[in-house]
Amino acid sequence: MSAISLRGLSKHFADVRAVDDLDLDIAEGEFFSMLGPSGSGKTTVLRLIAGFETPTSGRVLLGEHDVTDRPPNRRDVNTVFQDYAIFPHMSVRQNVEYGLRVKKVPRDERRKRALEALATVRLEGYADRRPHQLSGGQRQRVALARALVNRPQVLLLDEPLGALDLKLRREMQIELKQIQREVGITFVFVTHDQEEALTMSDRIAVFNEGRIEQLATPVELYERPASSFVAGFVGTSNLLQGEVSRTLLGEDGTFVIRPEKVSMVAPDRAPDGDDGTCVARGVVREVVYLGATTHSVVDLDAGATLTVSHQNSDRSIDAALERRDHPVVLTWQRDNLVSLAGSGPGASPEEETA
Incomplete structure (x- = not known):
């Protein structure tokens, strides 16, 4: 009742x-x-x-x-x-x-x-x-x-x-x-x-x-x-849409991915993406140290701005701070994308809760 x-x-x-x-x-x-x-x-x-x-x-x-x-x-x-x-x-x-x-x-x-x-x-x-x-x-x-x-x-x-x-x-x-x-x-x-x-x-x-x-x-x-x-109000979200989604994902629509599900690596360590991994190149504009985590704001070559979040360890803090203004490669699994348009490489909210 x-x-x-x-x-x-x-x-x-x-x-x-x-x-x-x-x-x-x-x-x-x-x-x-x-x-x-x-x-x-x-x-x-x-x-x-x-x-x-x-x-x-x-x-x-x-x-x-x-x-x-x-x-x-x-x-x-x-x-x-x-x-x-x-x-x-x-x-x-x-x-x-x-x-x-x-x-x-x-x-x-x-x-x-x-x-x-x-x-x-x-x-x-x-x-x-x-x-x-x-x-x-x-x-x-x-x-x-x-x-x-x-x-x-x-x-x-x-x-x-x-x-x-x-x-x-x-x-x-x-x-x-x-x-x-x-x-x-x-x-x-x-x-x-x-x-x-x-x-x-x-x-x-x-x-x-x-x-x-x-x-x-x-x-x-x-x-x-x-x-x-909802994606923007509840937590921090990265939106991929328009020309950016067509360039990076090969599909139209609006997609969201959370910052903690995105990884950042040096350009010489970039994967080829053949295993379903999405790959995007960019430059680190800002690094924000938050104690337990660090947020890196990356301007992508494709035109969008993404935030990457990772847990801090003794070895990772200084390395993250030194990445400002450096080129990087961002990667994420296609399964971690959520489609806000009901179609695309990530499952839509309706599909995932059905």
Whole structure:
């Protein structure tokens, strides 16, 4: 059964179609992410599910119940926001209990449930602290506990990690996924950060201009993007099209290949390409050292610019940095090409998922 079903859902603001005739099913117990740039419609969809916005047309169902016309407090969902909205004058336990107090849950019961929720988010022993005594990650967990204590059917998360620093954000990505597995609640997570979505999600919907460009698992989304928009937004992609694809591949169309699937060798070590290997000559324009990896930007003789990524080792770093302005040969396997036009040497997204 679907935890959430959206049918023909649209939301217009004057002449802007923020959400445009959307159909979507989210399964029970799923960690589902809505990914896209600012203004793509993902947050508006979340607000429509929560009841904070009224749809222009279409229906919102939670399980078998049509909740389109219900106010937020009559929907079995809770929302965690980026700013946490924790009451500074209350203790951690009082913050977590707040929703239960509103529902007039007896004192002993709400205290028990609050402590259980704090244990779920790994905050045992923090019940009597005030929010100003907590780190950013701990405050985020308090907001999560406050949402979980109500035992909602669906938990909506609106970019809750956006205010955290990079290291803490990555730690919380793993924590959130583990918590979701333990409690078994459907999580709907909104983000513009592709790493967050790829790390945590069971499935991801990539939004663009109020519509879903592609709905897939993280692996399918990254390895088999369905459009040039998805290929460019999720990770780094190299596009080969027009005259470049005709010259290098002998075929018309638009093809994508990820930087880590491209190898770079000196011109005197270039393969002949008879074994299905694609070969392209060019000159290294720039080398970008990123710690664990190095990206080399190569201007091809055929006219395109490709990025090559490789893991750094003790011997490879200096050699990579010295390649700037030098001629090189790029190679890749034809099987690693993905056709965005549905034909060509690489399998199309539709063909590979059939």
